[in-house]
Amino acid sequence: MSGKPEGPQRIERREALTLRSWGDRPVGPAADRLDSDVVVDCGWGRLIFAHTFEDPRNLASALRAEGEGLRDIAFYVRDPHVVLALAPQELFLDPSHTYRLWLSSYRPPKMQPRGFTVRRLRTKSDAEATNRIYASRGMVRTHPASFPWQQRRSDVLSYYVAEDRETGDIIGTVTGIDHVPAFNDPDNGSSLWCLAVDPQAAHPGIGQALTLRLAEHFVAQGRAFMDLSVMHDNEQAIALYDKLGFQRTPAFCVKRKNPINEPLFVPEHKDVELNPYAEIIIDEARRRGIMVEMLDEQLAYFRLTLGGRSVTCRESLTELTSAVAFCRCDDKRLSHRVLKAADLRVPAQREAADEATNNAFLAEHSRVVVKPARGEQGAGVSVDLRATAELDEAIEAAQRVCPDVVIEEFVEGQDLRVIVIGGEVVAAAVRKPPQVTGTGRHTVTELIEKYNRRRMAATGGKSKVPHDDETERCVRAAGYELDSVPAAGETFMVRKAANLHTGGTIHDVTEQVHPTLIEASVAAADALEIPVVGLDLAVPDIGGPEYAIIEANERPGLANHEPQPTAQRFIDLLFPQTAVR
Helix, strand or coil: CCCCCCCHHHHHHHHCCCEEECCCCCCCCCCCCCCCCEEEECCCCEEEEHHHCCCHHHHHHHHHCCCCCCCCEEECCCCHHHHHHHCCCCEEECCEEEEEEEHHHCCCCCCCCCCEEEEECCCHHHHHHHHHHHHHCCCCCCCCCCHHHHCCCCCCEEEEEEEECCCCCEEEEEEEEEHHHHHCCCCCEEEEEEEEECCCCCCCCHHHHHHHHHHHHHHHCCCCEEEEEEECCCHHHHHHHHHCCCEEECCCEEEECCCCCHHHHCCCCCCCCCCHHHHHHHHHHHHCCCEEEEEECCCCEEEEEECCEEEEEECCEECCCCHHHHHHHHCHHHHHHHHHHCCCCCCCEEECCCHHHHHHHHHHHCCEEEEECCCCCCCCCEEEECCHHHHHHHHHHHHCCCCCEEEEECCCCEEEEEEEECCEEEEEEEEECCEEECCCCCCHHHHHHHHHHHHHHHHCCCCCCCCCHHHHHHHHHCCCCCCCCCCCCCEEECCCCCCHHHCCEEEECHHHCCHHHHHHHHHHHHHHCCCEEEEEEEECCCCCCCCEEEEEECCCCHHHHCCCCHHHHHHHHHCHHHCCC
């Protein structure tokens, strides 16, 4: 598609942006076909507007020239079979659908975002936050990280972010490309790219708000439509686009075969759906040529073999962890005694006994936690108990998980999970209890259901607020019943424990943790004599030295800490000859 060349002043401005024509032809006043063979650098790769390429050989050559570690996309490919035939071993047809929103009929929504705002990307930290979100969603990050900030004045690229009103955190991002300045589009179009929401964001409607804000931007620019490309099996995103009035349009994408795109052109041969905690390890092992033998699919037992060495695993628990080390973590009473003996800070603890003894412990500490002496994934745990009646009920609930129950001093602070592998801290993340925000229209139960749908989608079905006595207790403590309708904008916790499996969220803080917390975590792993462990610390400030180690997990979920290289360091430990640092 070609239009009339622009004047020299316009040409020179365009040259300063990310737009460039393919090949070595000059871009500027000397160029003869500015609207042909158009490529836009997006930082994560190049968006190649295939319908501006008259010769399919040039299009194939552009795709084959993709940079290392980047992902180029050829969009609006008219004759994909012709392009693929030119390089069948290097190119593939992307399994995506194209959707279009006609902007002439667009009407702004009546409901405005609650708990967050959508605005233009303004700072380098905004750009770095978008990269963090890309990584958390398995997307290719921009190079450099500040690329979106560098393009903030571009008339081709537009960046918007969603900002949490309370914390100031960036929790979503979207990129728009204006086709008119990009290639003088006679169809007067635009497109949406890289819509991504932080998987830990609690607010509903972030993706919708970002999409609509970008649509409003292009309406203001006088554009006729906004297109986007979405994977054919991304049901959640497709449902959103259907809801907003997008329509399928017959357009195709072609990409180059590379390690990033491999899952799109190499069929998976999985006899069973593995949980993300086993899958992240198995995928890393296979990338290194390590043989994987499934031993028990349901319980995620597998054996890794390379040369003459084999290691049996259950997710991140391996035979390198001794039975003694396992017991030290499995029993919270024993963990407590071992860590205390190592001069590490732990909360006061005692076993649940008779009512008078239990109440005396509560009176001494005023706020306590009740948990099964043996258990996992937050089952039977009650946090921040202040009344004797609550304490009795919590002990009974914990005994349904394990007959032995412990009562601990409640330590105020953030819930910090630290992963130690081979005596080295690999990742650290703050875990936050699940909270919902009222709409003025939905009951607490409905808000929890909406929250659960988002968390299940973000965690592969592993994070969900259970409907149990502890949830009801926390909802009542916040001043509501399950059938209450909280006012719009009212935010409150529905669980006080931050466990991921009971709906908590997890936020990477690896680079912010105080050295004392790092040293304490390594010392705790050493005291427990365990090679891989997840330690839960209560800390008033992740940047400060104060802490209390709450418990240790002998089988931590490594998938919860991306983009930190937890799986890589785990395989390094098991097969050090394959490590590349």
